Amino acid sequence: MLFENLIILTTSAAVLVGFFIVLSRRRSYEKKSGKALELPSIVVPKRQLEQVLDEKTKKKVTIFYGTQTGTAEGFAKALYEEAKVRYEKVEFKVIDLDDYAADDDEYAEKLKKETISFFFLATYGDGEPTDNAARFYRWFTEGDEKGVWLKQLQYGVFGLGNTQYEHFNKIAKVVDDALTTQGANRILPIGLGDDDHLIEDDFDTWKELVWPELDLLLRDEDDKNATTPYTPYTPYTAAIPEYRVMFHDKPRAPTLDRSLTNRRDVHDAQHPCRSNVAVKKELHTPQSDRSCTHLEFDISHTRLSYETGDHVGVYCENQIEIVEEAERLIGLPADTYFSLHTDNEDGTPLGGPSLQPPFPPCTLRKALTKYADLLSSPKKSTLLALAAHASDPTDVERLRFLASRAGKDEYAK
Numbered sequence: 544m545l546f547e548n549l550i551i552l553t554t555s556a557a558v559l560v561g562f563f564i565v566l567s568r569r570r571s572y573e574k575k576s577g578k579a580l581e582l583p584s585i586v587v588p589k590r591q592l593e594q595v596l597d598e599k600t601k602k603k604v605t606i607f608y609g610t611q612t613g614t615a616e617g618f619a620k621a622l623y624e625e626a627k628v629r630y631e632k633v634e635f636k637v638i639d640l641d642d643y644a645a646d647d648d649e650y651a652e653k654l655k656k657e658t659i660s661f662f663f664l665a666t667y668g669d670g671e672p673t674d675n676a677a678r679f680y681r682w683f684t685e686g687d688e689k690g691v692w693l694k695q696l697q698y699g700v701f702g703l704g705n706t707q708y709e710h711f712n713k714i715a716k717v718v719d720d721a722l723t724t725q726g727a728n729r730i731l732p733i734g735l736g737d738d739d740h741l742i743e744d745d746f747d748t749w750k751e752l753v754w755p756e757l758d759l760l761l762r763d764e765d766d767k768n769a770t771t772p773y774t775p776y777t778p779y780t781a782a783i784p785e786y787r788v789m790f791h792d793k794p795r796a797p798t799l800d801r802s803l804t805n806r807r808d809v810h811d812a813q814h815p816c817r818s819n820v821a822v823k824k825e826l827h828t829p830q831s832d833r834s835c836t837h838l839e840f841d842i843s844h845t846r847l848s849y850e851t852g853d854h855v856g857v858y859c860e861n862q863i864e865i866v867e868e869a870e871r872l873i874g875l876p877a878d879t880y881f882s883l884h885t886d887n888e889d890g891t892p893l894g895g896p897s898l899q900p901p902f903p904p905c906t907l908r909k910a911l912t913k914y915a916d917l918l919s920s921p922k923k924s925t926l927l928a929l930a931a932h933a934s935d936p937t938d939v940e941r942l943r944f945l946a947s948r949a950g951k952d953e954y955a956k
């Protein structure tokens with residue numbers, strides 16, 4: 544980076560010196576001969592000179608995200624999309640915190656060059672960072688005393704959490720505090736997104752506070768005087784994963800569902816195992832108006848072990864009547880065999896968050912029974928994505944209304 548800066552500086556200096564020499568020669572020739580000198584065309588075109596200078600002075604904003612299931616990434620990309628349109632002369636980047644730097648030294652090296660940054664950070668486990676934010680988090684908040692070294696940085700944090708958890712939005716709060724302690728300037732209050740309610744509304748509300756602050760930092764005098772109105776609110780759709788669907792001939796023999804065999808060495812979200820419930824107890828007394836169930840799973844026949852802090856995901860199945868209703872609405876036979884892909888046929892990635900296909904090739908019946916959430920309300924971003932594909936204008940209008948601020952009450956019903 545230092546090397547690149549040096550090249551840019553040397554190039555700009557060389558161009559300016561060259562330009563000055565040409566001008567001073569022209570003056571002395573004109574004095575002597577009384578004739579105006581025919582100037583050869585300048586070797587470095589003006590546009591190139593402007594580009595070099597622009598690069599040097601261009602304002603830059605970096606948007607970081609720490610995500611497990613893509614929501615933080617979607618919000619980061621939504622802010623990026625809207626900001627790009629509002630501030631055309633500014634360079635915006637969206638960065639996965641894990642990809643930002645290879646080690647602690649590189650994190651330090653790069654972060655001290657950032658001037659404006661936003662952090663979208665989800666909290667998991669028992670107040671833990673997401674996998675892709677863990678390295679950054681440990682280095683930034685738990686490492687050696689770093690002192691006040693980020694005075695050049697203006698920042699905002701939006702946390703993604705859920706009020707059902709004890710450590711609500713812990714990671715965002717800790718990073719927000721650590722940024723201030725290390726000298727950075729918080730330009731707006733931390734946003735605390737709550738996935739137990741309408742986290743997209745939390746994001747929208749916080750985003751509206753971002754623009755006046757960015758106007759102060761990014762708009763130059765020309766822009767401030769411009770009469771064209773700023774691009775209005777661009778709704779957030781970037782969190783909707785895009786998949787390529789492929790239909791296949793049915794497999795001749797029914798395939799063994801390997802995802803549910805217990806004889807694996809490693810079990811993960813794609814390869815769960817079956818286990819029986821060994822103990823079930825209600826923790827609240829009959830006087831309480833709440834309910835909390837204590838469950839113990841028998842994992843003795845699996846190769847799993849459990850440590851405090853590990854979490855258990857439970858795969859539930861939809862009831863057959865709900866599945867049949869969904870099949871009827873989709874209009875495809877239950878035995879339609881298909882797969883979802885996150886890349887194009889030539890292997891290039893599709894847009895949207897960088898997630899894995901959500902389930903292996905299977906029939907529509909199995910996808911709807913085991914993998915689809917058929918009973919929760921769709922997220923607002925999903926409604927907008929559906930609106931973009933709906934063919935009936937009444938449906939388009941209705942979907943957009945439900946996703947809008949005006950439709951908030953109706954959406955919540």
Ligand SMILES: Cc1cc2nc3c(=O)[nH]c(=O)nc-3n(C[C@H](O)[C@H](O)[C@H](O)COP(=O)(O)O)c2cc1C
Pocket residue numbers: 609610611612613614615616665666667668669670671673703704705706708709710711712713738742854
């Ligand atoms: C297994 C699990 C553990 C979670 N733990 C916490 C937590 O400790 N504190 C919190 O505020 N939210 C917690 N959440 C909520 C997530 O942070 C929230 O759903 C967030 O929107 C996920 O963002 P992502 O899609 O970018 O990963 C947890 C969610 C899951 C599924």
